[in-house]
Amino acid sequence: MEEEKELKKEKKNIPVLPWMRNPVDITTFDQCTLDLLPFIDPRLVVALKKMSITSLFPVQLAVWQETIGPGSFERDLCINSPTGSGKTLAYALPIVQMLSTRAVKCLRALVVLPTRDLALQVKEVFSALAPAVGLSVGLAVGQSSISDEISELIKKPNAEYGICYDPEEFSYKLQSAVDILVATPGRLMDHISNTDGFTLEHLCYLVVDETDRLLREAYQSWLPTVIQLTSSSIDGNFPSVDDLLPCTYGSLKTIRRVGTERGFKSKAYPRLAKMVLSATLTQDPSKLAQLDLHHPLLLTTGERRYKLPEELKSFKVLCQSKLKPLYLVSLLQSLQGEKSIVFTSSVESTHRLCTLLKFFDNLQIEFKEYSRLQRQSVRSKTLRAFRSGQVQVLISSDAMTRGMDVEGVRNVINYDMPAYIKTFIHRAGRTARAGQSGCCFTLTHKDEVKRFKKMLQKADCNSCPTYSVSSEVIESLRSVYTSALEKLRENVESEKFKKSKIRLNASNVRKEK
Numbered sequence: 001m002e003e004e005k006e007l008k009k010e011k012k013n014i015p016v017l018p019w020m021r022n023p024v025d026i027t028t029f030d031q032c033t034l035d036l037l038p039f040i041d042p043r044l045v046v047a048l049k050k051m052s053i054t055s056l057f058p059v060q061l062a063v064w065q066e067t068i069g070p071g072s073f074e075r076d077l078c079i080n081s082p083t084g085s086g087k088t089l090a091y092a093l094p095i096v097q098m099l100s101t102r103a104v105k106c107l108r109a110l111v112v113l114p115t116r117d118l119a120l121q122v123k124e125v126f127s128a129l130a131p132a133v134g135l136s137v138g139l140a141v142g143q144s145s146i147s148d149e150i151s152e153l154i155k156k157p158n159a160e161y162g163i164c165y166d167p168e169e170f171s172y173k174l175q176s177a178v179d180i181l182v183a184t185p186g187r188l189m190d191h192i193s194n195t196d197g198f199t200l201e202h203l204c205y206l207v208v209d210e211t212d213r214l215l216r217e218a219y220q221s222w223l224p225t226v227i228q229l230t231s232s233s234i235d236g237n238f239p240s241v242d243d244l245l246p247c248t249y250g251s252l253k254t255i256r257r258v259g260t261e262r263g264f265k266s267k268a269y270p271r272l273a274k275m276v277l278s279a280t281l282t283q284d285p286s287k288l289a290q291l292d293l294h295h296p297l298l299l300t301t302g303e304r305r306y307k308l309p310e311e312l313k314s315f316k317v318l319c320q321s322k323l324k325p326l327y328l329v330s331l332l333q334s335l336q337g338e339k340s341i342v343f344t345s346s347v348e349s350t351h352r353l354c355t356l357l358k359f360f361d362n363l364q365i366e367f368k369e370y371s372r373l374q375r376q377s378v379r380s381k382t383l384r385a386f387r388s389g390q391v392q393v394l395i396s397s398d399a400m401t402r403g404m405d406v407e408g409v410r411n412v413i414n415y416d417m418p419a420y421i422k423t424f425i426h427r428a429g430r431t432a433r434a435g436q437s438g439c440c441f442t443l444t445h446k447d448e449v450k451r452f453k454k455m456l457q458k459a460d461c462n463s464c465p466t467y468s469v470s471s472e473v474i475e476s477l478r479s480v481y482t483s484a485l486e487k488l489r490e491n492v493e494s495e496k497f498k499k500s501k502i503r504l505n506a507s508n509v510r511k512e513k
């Protein structure tokens, strides 16, 4: 729905914001080997090499120039760069380098992502870098109980200073156990509201990854809350007596004043520096205004707003609607067990398609369902099996589309054609990452071809050849398909019956209470 609204607004040709007219073009940057990268901390070079990274990708070099390099992070950065181009390291590396000289542990960098799986993925990147320069990274996503999470994030005084009996002194001495926090909005808000010792008053850097997705929903007003909590703590230029008291180790404060000099008028100083990123960054002024950006600088790839990865090959598979599952099976067989993700239009159709495929005997393809209908623990297990190669094909709703990075995915299959180019970009972007090659197949009915071509043109993709699947395979599967459909019908009925029984039991329990 939100995507539809956004599209309508775009169609009305909202003028591009003035600062978006002079972007930094990422395509003008080349890859840069680590030994040529200016100012990099040698400890981080070692950490990067352990991650098998020997050079920086163009977007990473462009961001480095604007943060550590001559740009000195004087402007907030809006980064619009294709899927798989390396945006995570583009922000993680400069943040870790900028914090590497800090002597006191405080929460100084916050990275917000829309989903738990994405946050876990990003935390791994920070965890591979930060310890090399003595920094620690925390995670607030609701993966563990809130108390476990608190004990990871907040250092209790008795751990280092002996037991403390005075509750006031106790909360005064609570300190952050992490320098960098990767969080989802819900858990972040829980900590802001309820966790003793959790404070954003020292925050220097905020990263909003998958920005357009995060701005689409309010997520408990996390963004206005963070902006407010990191705005000026003093209204004038004259600090109060309390503020002038010498800082002790425990009460060390980052005092933000209202700036008066050019460029900082009525803004907090020192400001919270921000990086916002997406492969499909919104241009909607009202959405971007929520981020309260300071002299924003756009970093983008070429002139087109949307761009597909260079090494992605896109194909359409013409099919008859009624036989679509057979076209999929035939296509999967032709891909010979290569790691692939099949996207459907909804969680229900993901479940139905998976159930149907289970009724095909001798399919010889290891596939699994992955959707929001499942519990997180089931989803995580499936993802692990897919990463390890135990599962070859993941059948997924759009839960996988944003940001997920699984090594070795060779193909993306749009079982249902996406309605919007943004969805196409995020789905297709699960393959052809980091300069690797990959294919995206879209199953289309002949009536959909025109719309599909028009959609691809928005991402500058003017060639989408037809991929022919074997009609012999389709014919040979027809009888199996008929019986599989029958079994699916029975299965749907029995699932409906089970669900209604569960609902009935639950309402009886409520009545008895």
Ligand SMILES: Nc1ncnc2c1ncn2[C@@H]1O[C@H](COP(=O)(O)OP(=O)(O)OP(=O)(O)O)[C@@H](O)[C@H]1O
Pocket (backbone or CB within 6 Å): 052, 053, 054, 055, 056, 057, 060, 081, 082, 083, 084, 085, 086, 087, 088, 089, 278, 279, 402, 403, 404, 405, 429, 433, 434
């Ligand atoms: N400099 C580098 N050298 C080699 N591999 C890299 C480098 N930077 C990133 N990668 C790898 O590239 C892949 C894609 O990176 P990343 O997930 O950050 O992309 P992204 O731009 O955030 O994509 P998306 O928009 O889909 O979220 C990852 O597997 C990462 O390990």
